[in-house]
Each structure stands twice: as structure tokens, then as C-alpha cells.
Amino acid sequence: RGGRPAPTALGRAAPAALPAIEGNAPALPTGKGMWVWLPEETPEGGDATAMVEHALRHDLTHLYVRTGSSRRGFHGAAFLDEILPAAHAAGLRVYGWDFPYLVNPAADVNRAVAAIHHEAPGGHRLDGFVPDVETPLEGVNLTAGTASAYATGLRAAVGPDYPLVVAVPRPSPTMRRIYPYEAVTAPFDAVAPMVYWLHVDPSDEMDMTARHLAALGKPLVPIGQAYDAGPEGGPAGIPDRAAIHDFMEAADAAGSLGVSFWSWQHADDEAWQAIADGAQFRPRLPVAGVRAAVTAVAATV
Numbered sequence: 001r002g003g004r005p006a007p008t009a010l011g012r013a014a015p016a017a018l019p020a021i022e023g024n025a026p027a028l029p030t031g032k033g034m035w036v037w038l039p040e041e042t043p044e045g046g047d048a049t050a051m052v053e054h055a056l057r058h059d060l061t062h063l064y065v066r067t068g069s070s071r072r073g074f075h076g077a078a079f080l081d082e083i084l085p086a087a088h089a090a091g092l093r094v095y096g097w098d099f100p101y102l103v104n105p106a107a108d109v110n111r112a113v114a115a116i117h118h119e120a121p122g123g124h125r126l127d128g129f130v131p132d133v134e135t136p137l138e139g140v141n142l143t144a145g146t147a148s149a150y151a152t153g154l155r156a157a158v159g160p161d162y163p164l165v166v167a168v169p170r171p172s173p174t175m176r177r178i179y180p181y182e183a184v185t186a187p188f189d190a191v192a193p194m195v196y197w198l199h200v201d202p203s204d205e206m207d208m209t210a211r212h213l214a215a216l217g218k219p220l221v222p223i224g225q226a227y228d229a230g231p232e233g234g235p236a237g238i239p240d241r242a243a244i245h246d247f248m249e250a251a252d253a254a255g256s257l258g259v260s261f262w263s264w265q266h267a268d269d270e271a272w273q274a275i276a277d278g279a280q281f282r283p284r285l286p287v288a289g290v291r292a293a294v295t296a297v298a299a300t301v
Contacts, residue, residue: 027093027127027128027163028128028163028165028189028190028219028221028257029061029062029064029093029095029128029165029190029221029257029258029260030061030062030221030257030258030281031059031060031061031062031258031281031282032058032059032060032061032062032258032259032260032275032278032281032282033060033061033062033063033064033095033221033258033259033260033261034055034060034063034064034226034260034261034263034264034267034275035063035064035097035223035260035261035262035263035264036051036063036064036065036066036083036263036264036265037066037263037264037265038066038265039051039065039079039083041265042264042265043265046079046082048079048082048083048086048087049086051063051083051086051264052083052086052087052089052090052092054272055087055090055092056090056092057276058272058273058275058276059275059276059278059282060092060275061092061093061258061281062092062093062094062095062127062258062260063083063087063092063093063094063095064094064095064096064097064130064260065079065080065083065094065095065096065097066096066097066098066099067080067096067097067098067112067115067118067126068098068099068111068112068115069098069099069100069101070099070100070101070102070103070104070107070108070111071099071101073111074111074114074115074118076096076115077115077118080094080096080115080118080120080126081120081121082120084120084122084124084125084126085120085121085122085124088122088124093127093128094126094127095126095127095128095129095130095163095165096112096115096116096126096128096129096130097129097130097131097132097167098111098112098115098129098130098131098132099131099132099134100112100131100132100133100140100150101139101140101141102133102140102141102142102146102147102150103141105146105149105150105153106149106153108131108150109150109153109154109157110157112129112131112154112157113154113157113158115129116129116158116162127163128162128163128164128165129154129158129162129163129164129165130164130165130166130167130192131150131154131166131167132167133147133150133166133167133168133184134169135169135175135178135179136178142179142180143180144180144183145183147180147183147184148183148186151166151183151184151185151186151187151188152186152187154187155187155188163189164187164188164189165188165189165190165191165192165221166184166185166188166190166191166192167192167193167194167223168181168184168185168191168192168193168194169193169194170193170194170195170196170205170208170209171193171208171209171212171213176212181213181216182216185216185218188218189218189219190218190219190220190221190257191213191216191218191219191220191221192220192221192222192223192260193209193213193220193222193223194222194223194262195209195222195223195224195225195247195251196223196224196225196229196234196262197225197239197243197247198225198229198232198233198234198235199234199235201246202224202225202239202243202244202246202247202250203246203247203249203250205247206222206247206250206251206254207250207254209222209254210254210255210256219255219256219257220251220254220255220256220257221256221257221258221259221260222247222251222254222256222259222260223259223260223261223262224244224247224248224251224259224260224261224262225239225243225247225261225262226238226239226244226261226262226263226266226267226271226272226275227262227263227266227267228266238266238267238268238270238271239271240270240274241270241271241273241274241277244261244271244274244275244278245274245277245278247259248275248278248280248281249280251280251281252280252281258281259280259281261275
């Protein structure tokens with residue numbers, strides 16, 4: 001990358017490369033991550049400095065931050081302006097995520113491009129982008145045609161080198177019948193299956209997921225369960241440390257690039273500590289002086 005950004009099929013420039021930051025260049029997510037849905041509902045109340053410090057204490061290497069949806073548009077700019085400089089100062093990567101309903105795939109692509117192009121103070125941009133492509137059960141106009149139009153349009157808009165990951169449902173028997181995995185995932189660099197195990201053993205669920213998605217030929221960055229699945233038919237309560245560790249071990253055995261968890265605002269202290277204690281996917285980031293660096297960056301934002 002470098003030089004003048006190339007024009008794209010949508011008439012916009014492809015995102016310029018993120019300026020070099022120590023230990024942090026645009027790349028696929030590796031290590032341990034957490035999904036941020038509503039920053040204001042996290043225990044830190046959306047305070048970027050406190051969230052970055054919390055992430056480092058629990059061995060995270062990256063965050064997924066909600067940037068928008070078909071219904072709300074690109075609404076994440078204000079939080080990106082705070083979290084991107086603070087996270088990058090600490091060597092953490094930040095990936096934007098969006099919920100496209102695929103009623104108008106071209107509009108969904110344009111909204112994603114707006115988030116990808118967004119420049120926070122100091123010239124910081126997202127390190128990659130992750131659409132959460134759900135099913136008709138969530139109101140999404142999902143067909144092989146709409147999924148392909150969105151996926152190929154997004155890739156054309158950002159160019160061949162920009163890191164793109166797609167979040168998809170775990171390939172349960174029902175999903176394998178109704179979800180067009182190949183059309184959804186084809187232009188993406190990696191796949192983030194939502195391995196929420198509910199009543200199933202997390203190792204078995206991860207093994208099943210890796211086995212059925214292997215045909216896609218994409219690296220996996222699975223998403224584990226750190227929320228209470230009781231309201232959706234699972235056992236009540238957030239999974240315990242043994243379940244979280246079993247998931248991480250199975251993800252590592254399957255050759256995953258990294259893991260992440262849904263979600264920051266739902267995880268309790270036991271879940272956070274289990275993520276930190278997991279022997280797999282440990283970060284290799286320099287942390288000396290991080291608190292001072294993050295505080296200094298936050299003071300300029």
C-alpha cells in the first residue's frame with residue numbers, strides 16, 4: 001500500500017493505509033478480542049481510556065466496535081474518535097462492525113465505506129471491517145444474491161488489501177439448510193462464526209463449526225459466548241471459566257487465528273478473568289508505559 005488511493009467501483013477512493021503505529025499495522029485479528037455493542041452500557045460507560053486499560057489487563061489484542069446498521073446509519077463516529085487513538089497508543093487493533101439488513105446492498109456498502117474512511121484525531125482509522133451478516137430470523141433480506149451483491153461490492157469498494165472479516169452464524173443443521181455461506185463469505189479474508197454453545201459442549205460446538213466451514217478455505221476467528229443465553233433458550237447465566245477455556249482450547253486446536261467474545265457489556269468478572277487466564281492466543285504486545293501513553297493520547301482528543 002501507499003501512494004495515492006486507487007479509485008473504486010463506487011467512485012470512491014480505497015482507504016489509505018493506516019499510518020505505522022508501533023506494534024500495530026492493518027491486519028487480520030489475532031489473539032483475544034471483545035465485541036463492543038453499546039459503549040455507554042459498558043461498566044466503563046464508554047470511557048475510552050478506561051476501556052483500553054481494562055482490555056490490556058485482560059490480555060486483549062483487539063476490539064470490535066459497532067459503527068452502524070441499515071436502520072441507524074453510520075452512528076459510531078464519535079466513539080471512534082475516542083477509542084481509536086487510545087487503542088492504537090496501547091498497541092490494540094480496532095475493527096468496525098456493522099449490521100447490514102441487505103434491503104439495499106449498495107447503501108449498506110456505502111455506509112461501511114464511510115466508517116472505513118472515517119479518520120479520528122491523529123489520523124487514526126479502523127484496522128479492518130466486519131459486517132455481521134445475520135438471517136431472515138433477525139429481519140435480514142438474506143439471499144445468495146443480496147449477500148453476494150453486498151460482499152463483492154464491499155470488496156470492490158475497499159480494494160484487495162484491506163482486511164475484511166465476516167461474522168456468520170455457526171453452521172448448525174438448520175443454518176446449513178438456509179444460510180448461503182459461500183455467497184456470504186467469498187470475498188472476505190476470514191470468517192468469524194458465532195460459536196454460542198448454549199446447551200452444547202463448547203468444544204463440540206467449535207469442532208463442528210471448524211469441520212463444516214473448512215470447505216470455505218478461509219481462516220477462522222470464532223466468537224465465543226460471554227453472555228447469558230437464558231432468554232434465547234440456553235442455560236441461565238454467563239458461561240463459567242471452564243466453558244470459556246474449553247472453547248478457547250478447541251478454537252486453538254482448530255487452527256483459528258484468534259478468538260473473541262460477545263460482548264463487553266454482558267461479560268461478568270469471571271468471564272473476563274477466564275479470557276485473561278486462557279493460555280491460548282496470548283498477546284505479544286509491549287505494555288510497558290501503556291497507561292501513560294493512553295492517558296497522553298486521551299488528553300489530546
